[in-house]
Amino acid sequence: MASNVGNKASEIFQGQVHLYKHLLAHTVDAMSLRWMVELGIPDIIHNHGQPITLPKLVSILQVSPTKVRGVQSLIRYLAHTGFFEIVTIHENIEEKEAYALTAASQLLVKDNDLCLAPVIKGLVDPSSGGVWSDLKKWTYNDDDLTLYDVSVGSNLWEVLDKNPACNKLFNDAFAADSKMMNMALRGCNWVFEGVESIVDVGGGTGITAKTICEAFPNMKSIVLDRPRVVENLSGTNNLTYVGGDMFKSIPKADAVLLKMVLHNWNDKDCRKILENCKEAVSDKGKRGKVIVLDIVMNASEDEDELHGLKLLFDVRMTCLINGKERKEEEWKKLFVEAGFQSYKISPFTGYLSLIEIYP
Incomplete structure (x- = not known):
């Protein structure tokens, strides 16, 4: 009996995750894409010539220190949805997390003949x-x-x-x-x-x-x-x-x-x-x-x-x-x-x- 109750609760919680995911994505998915294009982030990474670290990106964007965490949050979500790839690069003998373009974000680079x-x-x-x-x-x-x-x-x-x-x-x-x-x-x-x-x-x-x-x-x-x-x-x-x-x-x-x-x-x-x-x-x-x-x-x-x-x-x-x-x-x-x-x-x-x- 306890097992059935546990399975039912698990289904309910999975349903909650599914519901909240789509509810929150209602605005975040579209507006984060607009944000990325308005700030020219795909162009910045493309012109950088290699994957870019968060500190380098916010420096180029001239973002206030109070907004760095917000930029990181948006970039990580866009990576999760397939618009950036999180990779590891070596800088000054250190391993650092960096962001690379994917096939989808390549289509947002202005120099691309197929820019969308x-x-x-x-x-x-x-x-x-x-x-x-x-x-x-x-x-x-x-x-x-x-x-x-x-x-x-x-x-x-x-x-x-x-x-x-x-x-x-x-x-x-x-x-x-x-x-x-x-x-x-x-x-x-x-x-x-x-x-x-x-x-x-x-x-x-x-x-x-x-x-x-x-x-x-x-x-x-x-x-x-x-x-x-x-x-x-x-x-x-x-x-x-x-x-x-x-x-x-x-x-x-x-x-x-x-x-x-x-x-x-x-x-x-x-x-x-x-x-x-x-x-x-x-x-x-x-x-x-x-x-x-x-x-x-x-x-x-x-x-x-x-x-x-x-x-x-x-x-x-x-x-x-x-x-x-x-x-x-x-x-x-x-x-x-x-x-x-x-x-x-x-x-x-x-x-x-x-x-x-x-x-």
Whole structure:
């Protein structure tokens, strides 16, 4: 009997640890990443040329002695979560604890061509964090309103249009993320075989389109996005910017690229976008295609960390903007309902898939 009581207590205490871990991480995880980027710690370690000790780091940061313990606490937690590696170095015949960059924090070094620091600045925005406190209100709202609608009275896109500073952070974040996709696209030249023209729908400032133009100088590339996004951008001989609305029409081309676009929208809106895509690629007398770069939910095959990331994306998309992440059968249903005949899914990046769909 005593053993059963002990086992029950052990389960309760384990549950408490699990609960407190996620409760405390609610703000610490995101804000410690923002803190690390704002202080330029990955750059400091990178420029130091070797793992750095805490005394050396706080000296470079010019931190007050009263805050040294706090910096150590944050750095050790970031090491625990995989953003630094704690190593031992030898200095003046002494062994000292030092901090080295990991694959994750290397992506936050400004000199890195694939720097993702703007993603942190864009997504970890204290001014928008308050909308999550209205989850209960959102849950019991009968209308098809987003968490932004319920909390601030406007959807995300309206908020961005009204706030140039937030809009710039948002665009900078996705421009940085596009560089990761572009690295993957360079290994997918087969996707563009026979394609003479392509429209990048929601292509922002054209980071991806420029990569495609460099790889295929004879291909005509068009970036379609909100007028506010493209109004001051200049094109080149084979790159043009078009301000427009993908729900109304999409320029004609051999192919249409939808890069992390469809997960922003519900099924009804996605069908409309895909129908416009089908019309855009079906008017040239040959079989065009739509190229979708997006998440495919696959709990049975994904590792736990990857599946967890996809679930987090799904929560953000669903609550913030009425979007969703989809399983393959859900993607297939959308394609069929939009009038497409076939599709093919290929691996792309760690969490994204490449889907080719044909009319």
